[in-house]
Amino acid sequence: MNCEIWRGQLDAYLDDALPAQESSRMVEHLRACPDCAADAFERTRLRRATRAAAMRFTPSTEFRRQIEKSISPRRAPLAFLWKPSLALALAVVLAVAVSATMMLRHSAREQAMAQLVDLHVAALASPNPVDVVSTDRHTVKPWFQGKLPFSFNLPELEGSPYTLSGGKLVYFDHQPAAQLLFALHKHALSVFIIQGDKNTRGGSALAGATENGFSIESWRNAGLHYTIVSDAAANDVHGLGELMRKAEHP
Amino acid sequence: MSISRIQEASLGYTGAAVADARNVHGSFEELAMPLFSQLYNFAYWLAGDRAAAEDLVQETYMKALKGFSSFQQGTNFRAWMYRILRNSFLTTQAGLRATVSLEDIDEPGSLPVTAGTPESHLLLRVEQDAIRRALEALPVHHREIVLLCDLEEMSYQEIGQTLGVPIGTVMSRLSRARKAMRALLTDRGEGATQ
16 A cells, blocks of 8 residues: 555654655645545644643643742842841841951950969069069070070160069960069069960050059060050050160160 | 644744844843743643642753853754753653653654554544543653644754754654554544444
8 A cells, every 4th residue: 555655754744844845745645545635634633632632731820920030130149138138137147247256356355464464463472573583684685595486675774764673484375475574663564575466465556454453555566465564554554665665676 | 734833933932033032131031931831731741740840840940041141042942941841850750760661762663654544433532631641641752742743833853952862763753652642542442432
């Protein structure tokens, strides 16, 4: 039966997939062959019925909205940040983070100051307040050689109300540091010279602060952190500070 | 006698149309949303239930949106979307089960020729429910190609792009699918008459 060859091409013909020439020949054959024409009619009918039967599942309006929302170009990548509630939440989180950091830093400074005051008080309470007893800066400074990983200058005190009592090696935050003891009338003043960064050494420059009634002044220079602790008046502490700072920049 | 085909005129988002639309803000939405209902219906036929169909469609739109910048200009957008959906389906559990039977479907050989038995009498009794049952009974690789051709009215070229196979494979697979479907309907018809 020649028709089997035609029927093999019938689906392609009905799908508009036959080349024009073959399609024309198919049309001629279908005109001439009632069996093939009937078959083509049924296949066409089946296609239409399939189309009607297959269009069956309809998405919900809610799902459509969901998809539309998810692909909408109006939704910028960081647009959610501009929602008032989220922006407020973000601001609160930031504020808490900043204040917590400041509190931690403040707390670190307070701890450092308290530790230095303790060292000052402990030295004065000791029967041997200093390791090297001398009023001569040229004796005290060399005594620290080999004991500290850094060096420092001591001021010329002649003509000033301050006198040098001596020096002592102390440990601050597990690191060796210099404690220099000065006297002003009946008051003792400790100058701590510590190597290290500002965060662990009580922060940046500080003048006129007090800790449990002790006057404290601190500053930084060339990687060293200087702190004066004394029960003397803040002005007197500041005076010694000025002398020390002059000594650093001869 | 030939079915009129409208896909290129109304649904084939190809070439210049895509290029122009891509220059417009929101062009993906404009191109993709008209396909939404059809994609969902196709997804349902593949996945078999509403939740799975929604997951598939959602995944398709997300993947397509993400990959839209790399979408090849001049290629068929509709076929591209259906291909993403189909590939997403094939990675699901149901899809993996369906691919087990895909191994031997495109074996070389002559195209099946429908038997000369007169089907007209049997097909006359075909109702929509019978067609639905037949579609459900078809293996996925036959079901999808019948749907792409008869429902989506895709050209063989579009189907080839969607399925990632050459046109020759589209023709042979479609022919087998149609034959299988006719056989299912014929069986039902015969069963109904007994």
